[in-house]
């Protein structure tokens with residue numbers, strides 16, 4: 658009887674270890690899949706969104722749709738507008754006068770991500 662209970666506990670223990678290992682193996686795979694799902698956007702398509710009505714920017718290899726964000730940005734829209742429809746890493750890194758945006762500003766971009774930039 659004791660041998661049976663010990664055996665059952667042994668099996669249950671290793672079954673839970675196996676479940677945990679399987680879950681941890683799946684987690685990074687699903688993150689990678691999410692990245693893989695991002696659409697590829699080239700310079701030609703990007704350039705079709707060069708206005709305040711539809712403003713996309715490529716920043717450090719990713720493409721963002723900032724149309725809805727521009728009214729929230731703490732400057733008049735005319736400050737971001739010239740960067741719409743193009744590679745805008747310099748705009749993000751310099752704010753147009755040589756000072757980088759805060760880490761908080763960089764973190765906000767995630768919400769507007771729509772694709773990866775293919776040159």
Ligand code: HEM
Pocket residue numbers: 714723726730731732736737740745747748749752753756757758759761762763765766
């Ligand atoms: C790429 C074109 C952009 C330009 C030229 C630009 C320029 C500026 C300027 C002139 C300021 C105000 C002055 C200052 O705080 O030093 C500012 C502040 C700010 N911008 Fe931008 N911006 C751009 C894109 C963005 C984007 C894409 C985001 C976020 C999604 C963003 C978020 C912010 C925030 C949160 C501030 C407040 C200060 C800070 O956190 O750094 N900006 N930006």
